[in-house]
Amino acid sequence: AQTVTQSQPEMSVQEAETVTLSCTYDTSENNYYLFWYKQPPSRQMILVIRQEAYKQQNATENRFSVNFQKAAKSFSLKISDSQLGDTAMYFCGLSGGGADGLTFGKGTHLIIQP
Amino acid sequence: DSGVTQTPKHLITATGQRVTLRCSPRSGDLSVYWYQQSLDQGLQFLIQYYNGEERAKGNILERFSAQQFPDLHSELNLSSLELGDSALYFCASSDLFQPPDTQYFGPGTRLTVL
Secondary structure, eight states, X not given: OOEEEOOOXXXXXETTOOEEEOOEEEXXXXXXXXXXEEEOTTOOOEEXXXXXXXXXXXXXXXXXXXXXXXXXXXXXXXXXXXXXXXXXXXXXXXXXXXXXXXXEOOOEEEEEEO | OOSOEEEOSEEEEOTTOOXXXXXXXXXXOOEEEEEEEETTTEEEEEEEEETTEEEEEOXXXXXXXXXXXXXXXXXXXXXXXXXXXXXXXXXXXXXXXXXXXXXXXXXXXXXXXX
């Protein structure tokens, strides 16, 4: 069975700061995919970034980047120059590569203070 | 806007009743996933359909069932409803091949069982 653990229930930073959200996972698959989704107060699930496990290069999307440590089974999300609109729940997700459903962590509530 | 639509947005019903939630995937996506988000269980994968066929099952109760129709829309049927079934139900869709396993979520249906 796959598991995803997010150990930070809540984080709060000042606007324009950089923040890192942690995620660890466990899977027996060799080929898998990792995701970060954002859920703002509207409750919509928005894809932030994805990483293929076979790629060594860390994924980057504008202000969002990941630190993927395959051996340690760690997949952290870094948000640079944080903005008020980044306030949301952030979920780390794992897909086994066989078109299965995503396994999610319990989420981190990120609050960006003005 | 992810391109995935779900109806209705809100549903209020009583214990013991049956409801149907509807999902239309993004244009061209053959795969549909259903998820349940509740306070105590978090985000859980329920079931996946691909081009009309059941592909994968998660933590779906026997009281729940789903299907995907020839036009690729999907319905999730919840019967003998209990108070604990109150949750946000998401549908997601993906194109398995480009890029694989990236799921785009609809806005969700909020179910309240009284």
